[in-house]
Amino acid sequence: MSTDATSARVFVGTEPAAGIPAGDRGFAYGDGVFETMRAHAGRVPWWDTHWARLVRGAQRLRLVLPDAAQVRAEAGLLLADGGDAVLKLVVSRGAGERGYAPAPDPIPTWVLSRHPPPPPCRADGLALRWCETRLSIQPALAGIKHCNRLEQVLARAECDAAGVDEGLMRSTDGDVVCATAANLFVLKAGRWATPAVERCGVEGVCRAWALDQLGATQMQLDVTDVEAADALFLCNAVRGILPVTRLADRRWPLHAEVLALQRRLATEHPAFATPAHRPEHP
Template identity: 65%
Template structure:
């Protein structure tokens, strides 16, 4: 196993690495507090599930954790881990026993989102249905790249949006470009199923259990008529939504309570 680490990476990944050539790999983006990753085990469980799904060799998790601790050096930071199948010859047929390439990198914490809640927009780019890849965090994120580019244009509507919501090609709402979605309606929390596309987020799993939320198919109307909406991911935690297009929401006590509960569970999200 090869392990590269550094906040400024100067090591070279082999030109025939399948992660570079085909996106044949997985990644995890983690929030660290004082050099520790509180959800390390949850991230590793998802990584292991992805490795099994893709038929890859699992890297040495113990070595990766030691490298991560050295890289973080006791600081608050964002830690990214990329695991690819490794180097192989040209062609799609994978070498099932190839030595994986693991890349660890450290990044600054993201800016603090607006205290009053974030603004969202709808994305025109749709997510293709592919159950074989649904749920895992694989390295092909071109749909999200295209979606996020939609409001880079200075003339774009909702250019101030924090994130955008994405639907599948069949029209059901799946997620934001970089977060999972939860909505409150008729006293019940729900989150989109990710059995055909989308990522089963680590923070999503925590919030789903904390809220006893159901997984279901949601359409655009379900979101726009919800009583409360929030996004979540493992780096930013719980993000209350204040606006989606013309629809606006006031701060909701259940979302505030969930953020407080998360702060007691994960020291990086203490307000």
């Protein structure tokens, strides 16, 4: 059981550290980027895609990333038992003087942690709500997985209070963007679509896979588009494809195309095989 418990390692530059430094800009300002990755049998199938997004985020924010080979080696140590897990990597701009001005030669602080795999997706699909908390429009931060996540924290607290599985978030302009920790796909007139992420939202790793698989369109969607859709699913790189069957008062049956996509992902990346897809777990 010990391999399922959370274990975390902190580094400042290339050196292990006992904890995050008191003056770290990640703690002070959320000045960092992160990735949350599914590991299976000691491997992270989408490692390269996660790392590529981390690089894009670091370029946008002018953060320095730790050495890729060192991070990968440390990930290997955390997964040395060959188990299933979730790996999380947070990289901050590191410690600095007081004030918003970034240091000219920052040394990144990074935390790599191992967490238990998520519970399997419920077989009857997710129940969602519309969150009251909106996502602000900020092209300078849209798409990347940065550490300024108070909007998601507030929206997730709403979901817990309401007893639903997840919540859909709209922008302050009213466009539908995503769930608190997943991207959204909708089926309309035989075509799949997902909200564009140029103004807010995150360019999800599983979203990119689903876009490719479905030949889906990135577009502007409003509440009516979603409520009138023929099917919905959420997706993220930790839980894969998540069918949705309830949104407030609206109900949908499980949709064959969503279940097929879920099976396709399970075949391609066994990390995402739900119990029903795993012969060894009847």
